[in-house]
Amino acid sequence: MMLKQAIHRLGTHGFIGALLAGAVITAQAQTGPLSVEDRGGSRGGARTVAAESTGGNDGVIMLMQQMQQYEEQLQDLQGQIERLRHEVDRLKAAERERYLDLDTRINALAESTAPASADDENATGDGEDGEGPADPQADRQAYNDAQRKLLDRDFEGAVPALEAYLEEYPNGRYRPQAHFWLGEAYSNLKSPQLTKAREQFSKVVEDYPDHSRAPTSLYKLASLQARGGSTVQARDTLKRLVKQYPDSSEAELAKAMLKQLGN
Structure with missing residues (x-):
């Protein structure tokens, strides 16, 4: 037996x-x-x-x-x-974040040295009117001062500087960029404020959908949603990115993330 x-x-x-x-x-x-x-x-x-x-x-x-x-x-x-x-999934996610960080830093340097771009000219005010700032030079200087803190990785100092810019220049030409960078600053604080970061990225997407920062803002928004455990929301945001900005580099990143999230 x-x-x-x-x-x-x-x-x-x-x-x-x-x-x-x-x-x-x-x-x-x-x-x-x-x-x-x-x-x-x-x-x-x-x-x-x-x-x-x-x-x-x-x-x-x-x-x-x-x-x-x-x-x-x-x-x-x-x-x-x-x-x-x-470990492979973690390295892939880190690689995507490094790519986006490098891309945004390069663009930040370009923005701080180049003259006003077409995006700056078109994205004036709060989206409700086309009036520019009363003092364009002061507007640009205030934005550059806040952005310089980001280039120095001084996120603790960048948050109040960008918030002050948005408050003092309601018709500023750099409001879309300021919202985007404020979202970056909030998400990179020593104690990240992810809810506020999502709000800033959403502001760019909803108020300035034709701005060059809109596709990146959508991807950043999806990343924060996935990071917070809102997988369904993250997938919806990524699908919106692919559909609304199919030719952007972020669309390819979105497709890769959709596979990782089990689309």
Whole structure:
């Protein structure tokens, strides 16, 4: 009965179980059944049969121990695979963030040195009128001063500077950029304020959909939503990005993230 139970247990483990079960059957065949002469032998013969039977059981126990070792090794390998998969996903996400950080920093440098762009000319005021600032030079200087803190990675100082710019220049030409960078600053604080960051990125998308910062703002918004556990919202935002800005570089990043989120 013990042999049958062991074989049944080993047999449930696929190919390895089948090989080990075969070994058990062979071991059993070698130890029995006894011939008539063996059964009619002396007491010494009976002791020999008992010893052989015990040896067969020891073989089964050894095989069961080997099977347990195989199971433990398999579980360990599965754990290593999961850890590697998690590490690959983490590296992919970090690579995307580095790309976006480099892209935004390059654009920030360009914005701080170049003359007013078409985006700046078109995205004036709060989206409700086309009036520019009363003092264009002061407007640009205030924006550059706030942006310089971002280039220095001084997010703690950039937040109040950008907030002051948005308050003091309600018709400023750099309001879309200011909202975008304020979202960046909020999300990179020592104690990130992710809700406020999402609000700023959403402001760019909703109020300035034709601005060059809109696709990046959508991607940043989706990243923060996924980071906060709102996977469904993140997928919807990414799909909107792909549909609304199909030719943008962020659209390709959005497609990759959709695959990662299980689209």
